[in-house]
Amino acid sequence: MASLSITSSFPPQALARSNTRNPNHNSKNSNFNRNNKLKPQRAKHKSAPSLVTLTGGEATTYTRLPPREDFTVPLLDYSPQSSSKEVKLSDSGVGTMEDETEVYRSSIEKGEESESSLEFNLHEDYGRFQVFGVGSDFDEEEEEADYETVNGGTVNVYEGNGFGEEEGGEIEGVKEKGVPAVMRCFDSAKIYVKAGDGGNGVVAFRREKFVPMGGPSGGDGGRGGNVYLEVDGSMNSLLPFRNGVHFRAGRGAHGQGMMQNGAKGEDVVVKVAPGTVVREAGREEVLLELLYPGQRALLLPGGRGGRGNAAFKSGSNKVPRIAENGEEGPEMWLELELKLVADVGIVGAPNAGKSTFLSVISAAQPQIANYPFTTLLPNLGVVSFDYDSTMVVADLPGLLEGAHRGFGLGHEFLRHTERCSALVHVVDGSSPQPELEFDAVRLELELFSPELAEKPYIVAYNKIDLPDAYESWLSFKEKLQDRGFEPFCMSAMKREGINKVIRAAYELLRKSKEAKKEFEGCTNSANLNHVADMVQKQRRARIDDFEISHDSSSRTWHVTGLGLQRFVQMTNWRYIDSERRFQHVLEACGVNKSLMKLGVKEGDTVIVGEMEMVWNDSSQGSGSSNTKKGPFGSMKWPQWE
Numbered sequence: 001m002a003s004l005s006i007t008s009s010f011p012p013q014a015l016a017r018s019n020t021r022n023p024n025h026n027s028k029n030s031n032f033n034r035n036n037k038l039k040p041q042r043a044k045h046k047s048a049p050s051l052v053t054l055t056g057g058e059a060t061t062y063t064r065l066p067p068r069e070d071f072t073v074p075l076l077d078y079s080p081q082s083s084s085k086e087v088k089l090s091d092s093g094v095g096t097m098e099d100e101t102e103v104y105r106s107s108i109e110k111g112e113e114s115e116s117s118l119e120f121n122l123h124e125d126y127g128r129f130q131v132f133g134v135g136s137d138f139d140e141e142e143e144e145a146d147y148e149t150v151n152g153g154t155v156n157v158y159e160g161n162g163f164g165e166e167e168g169g170e171i172e173g174v175k176e177k178g179v180p181a182v183m184r185c186f187d188s189a190k191i192y193v194k195a196g197d198g199g200n201g202v203v204a205f206r207r208e209k210f211v212p213m214g215g216p217s218g219g220d221g222g223r224g225g226n227v228y229l230e231v232d233g234s235m236n237s238l239l240p241f242r243n244g245v246h247f248r249a250g251r252g253a254h255g256q257g258m259m260q261n262g263a264k265g266e267d268v269v270v271k272v273a274p275g276t277v278v279r280e281a282g283r284e285e286v287l288l289e290l291l292y293p294g295q296r297a298l299l300l301p302g303g304r305g306g307r308g309n310a311a312f313k314s315g316s317n318k319v320p321r322i323a324e325n326g327e328e329g330p331e332m333w334l335e336l337e338l339k340l341v342a343d344v345g346i347v348g349a350p351n352a353g354k355s356t357f358l359s360v361i362s363a364a365q366p367q368i369a370n371y372p373f374t375t376l377l378p379n380l381g382v383v384s385f386d387y388d389s390t391m392v393v394a395d396l397p398g399l400l401e402g403a404h405r406g407f408g409l410g411h412e413f414l415r416h417t418e419r420c421s422a423l424v425h426v427v428d429g430s431s432p433q434p435e436l437e438f439d440a441v442r443l444e445l446e447l448f449s450p451e452l453a454e455k456p457y458i459v460a461y462n463k464i465d466l467p468d469a470y471e472s473w474l475s476f477k478e479k480l481q482d483r484g485f486e487p488f489c490m491s492a493m494k495r496e497g498i499n500k501v502i503r504a505a506y507e508l509l510r511k512s513k514e515a516k517k518e519f520e521g522c523t524n525s526a527n528l529n530h531v532a533d534m535v536q537k538q539r540r541a542r543i544d545d546f547e548i549s550h551d552s553s554s555r556t557w558h559v560t561g562l563g564l565q566r567f568v569q570m571t572n573w574r575y576i577d578s579e580r581r582f583q584h585v586l587e588a589c590g591v592n593k594s595l596m597k598l599g600v601k602e603g604d605t606v607i608v609g610e611m612e613m614v615w616n617d618s619s620q621g622s623g624s625s626n627t628k629k630g631p632f633g634s635m636k637w638p639q640w641e
């Protein structure tokens, strides 16, 4: 009779615990992906830096939003005669940006609010706060410099000199900065989760005075801890994951003598912010969307505890010397992405007064200052009015023309508007061409995503208290009316006209919620535990469901099947009966038969799960050491090599 023997190069003991926990998961690959993903990146558009820096060592800054064509022309006309919308920092007569900011800040502290009191016109400068290359690739060396590895995982540490810093001297070799870690980690994180392994069962026999032959008494191992994801209402970003990215549930305790079963491993609960989208690393499809505080999803169930020898006692084998290993807990890398759960999003060009607007309509206290990109991270505020009406409003970093190509910051955070039901588009009325600014921002929204562009929105023309804004209001209004919009005018600072804007936004919100109601009814019933259910289903895979592939050059046969792999992993080769059981299972589930059918030959290698064996035809000699008495009568068993 044909037989299998296990090669001496893989002693059973060594194979008892596998290195590859999850056959479907390639940890090397996922590491690679992770590094790839989190790399600070160089701008995709090579032409972009030419707009940021000028040859001759001078950085350029943008004044108002330049005409769109300017972004497409690689070499701009910087002659003093040209009516270019860009000025050189050196032209402003101010030494460095830090100096300017200091001057400005000190003037604010002294209460010198008047814009005209500023020696420089920060209001007019866009690019001095460094244009970040977003969504681009960095060199390998940079990757090493910018990341720090803690506990084997990647914790993003931005080592650049920070936001707003100018590279002095040589401009040719200037490297663009990635987005600072605090911004990058605000709404995205990559974490590792692992469910606990089951505890091992043990072989033990009852030994007691006056109880001869007490029988097997080895207890089962405890179940491994589960991994849960839970929405924590007090979190509003994913920044806590900068402190640690590894989450491992505890392993079950091993069984003990006297029929004592092991304790269950400790569960791990990973807290995420409301609005977190969970994907498996490197995959597109969404595993979970966790929206509401208190929602809890069982993601990975812990491994089953191995059975002790008491569980193997049968009529034909009253002294079983066999126990199982605990089942390994599944593991995976997850990519978390936060999309804020806000009803209304405030969008607009930098410095338009978005944060001022949020600060006057809600209790939020975002940073407000007279320079672009004051807001680096989205702010949330709850607006309550008419006693019972409330809505959550998000103020987003300013959007600059060319944002989709990596200019400014706003594009990074636009995804947070995806969950908003309506948008308030704040236009800076004091800008030279408000309608140009309006169009530029609209274009950016459209380029980011068509769905976003289709969201209902209202236009709030801000800073109407300023003479410039007041003058251009009528022409702006007419132009927009021609296009079918009815803009609102307001002075966020003086709190004038804001009520109308809030009411209009609320009305849009109400309508869109009504329209969505039916749809929400179906999505809310989504099963949050479906990942765990899938894992459990895989665990129930039948042992006789396998495939065989043959590599004729190395004379190797691969027998693959989830059920078989799990069986191999849980077999504890230290116990003598394990080998017999293993051989019996291969025979019983048809592996031997199928191999013979396919033409396996003496000396061929057969790999089942992580067990490597050599096929042995020469076990015919009855009565030899090959012949062992199995639980099902006299059978010829292949021998260990």
Ligand SMILES: Nc1nc2c(ncn2[C@@H]2O[C@H](COP(=O)(O)OP(=O)(O)OP(=O)(O)O)[C@@H](O)[C@H]2O)c(=O)[nH]1
Residues within 6 Å of the ligand: 348, 349, 350, 351, 352, 353, 354, 355, 356, 357, 367, 368, 369, 370, 371, 372, 373, 374, 375, 376, 396, 397, 398, 399, 462, 463, 464, 465, 466, 490, 491, 492, 493, 494
């Ligand atoms: N005169 C006047 N100034 C305003 C008004 N609203 C905002 N400002 C000023 O405009 C400047 C920019 O305001 P922010 O609220 O920081 O503008 P923002 O759109 O949030 O800017 P970023 O966060 O940089 O995109 C501040 O100096 C405000 O005081 C307004 O209605 N009238």
Ligand SMILES: [Mg+2]
Residues within 6 Å of the ligand: 354, 355, 356, 366, 367, 368, 374, 375, 395, 396, 397
């Ligand atoms: Mg702001």
